[in-house]
Amino acid sequence: MIKAFGEYLLFLRAMFGNPVPCRMFLSRIAKECIQVGVDSLFIVCIISIFMGGATCIQLASQFKHPLMTKDFIGVAVRNMTVSELAPTVIGIVFTGKIGSSMASELGSMRISEQIDALEIMGVNANNYLVLPKIIATVFMYPFLVIIAMFLSIYGGFLSCKWLTSIPPQAYINGLRKAFDAYDIHVSLYKSLVYGFIISSIACYKGFFTRGGSLDVGKSSTNAVTNSCIAILIADLFLVYVLLGHRI
Template identity: 35%
Template structure:
């Protein structure tokens, strides 16, 4: 484990050294935004809508089961806070770790086993920067967009749940949404998103870049990349929660 962390750190140092020409970097970043971000919008919208509805219904049921009365408008407030603090930055990032992480690891791993990376290095290209840096930039930028979309769609899902079930009045749900929450909750959400986005881009890149063997090893490393990215996100979630919300 210590050796892996050391190799990962050295690779990250090379990622941010001697970047390619700006024109090439810009072109690669745009391509990665499409591959890593835009292709994930549909999945994020689908999951966020239904989870937002589920969270709202569970909040309502828990409030009604409470031994003391809780106004219905707290359903909207609680749904908003839960989505911002935990579901959107953490759960969506874990899902993206599976979808995006496996794609990154397999694509770079395939280039490694087919000796395309070796060919680039012979040409004097800083391959970690050329292959990984655009993915890091695209992930940091578009993951933030995805999380913002997730929050909005999740809140909308909770609203539709109220319309469909009739358990709470729409005006109460909207009143709960308008109830002010600490501004730091938004900053906390964005900080977690940036950290998780960096992990999603770099850990799978490491496993793809360091793969040895053939196509079978590419598959194994893609699986390891998803597993360790997910584990890292959970650990960092605990650390950031303790540091930022203490």
């Protein structure tokens, strides 16, 4: 495990040596931004709406305490969505789509010797292939999280309006109640870290694929598994560091 972590750090350091021309590099980043952000927009929207709706229904089903006001549903959905559901749950789903795609792409290039050909021509494959993916993911993932926040809260509103007995106005009042903008900052900090974790681990697993086409699938699976574990560990660490002062 320590050896693998050392290889991972050396892999990250190698991205900054012998850079490719700036125009070519920016073109790669733009292409990756489309693949990472725009192509993931549909699944993020669908998951966010249903996630918010299910959260609202679950909370409403347990709304039995006489001292709890009806606007508590809005407060709970907002806090759960902003603080945890949007960055973390979407991050795990994002890993399954984008992380596996990155690992499979680089793994296929490795076993077909395309990466070896680039290195023989003097091109830093880490800088040309990997760094644009990481930059694009770190840049685009926070935007996806912001969209997920909005749609998840809106999904909760739709469920509150059509599927529960809670008045929609009470839900809206809860959204406005005791709002702390720092929670948004925490979520965005998480999204930056998660974007780096997802892309860097996926690229690392794909870049060092060895064997045949079967091993590409194994690298993709390992990338998703390791990224999910890393996200959950990072989530605990970031929550404690960023919100520990409230304890």
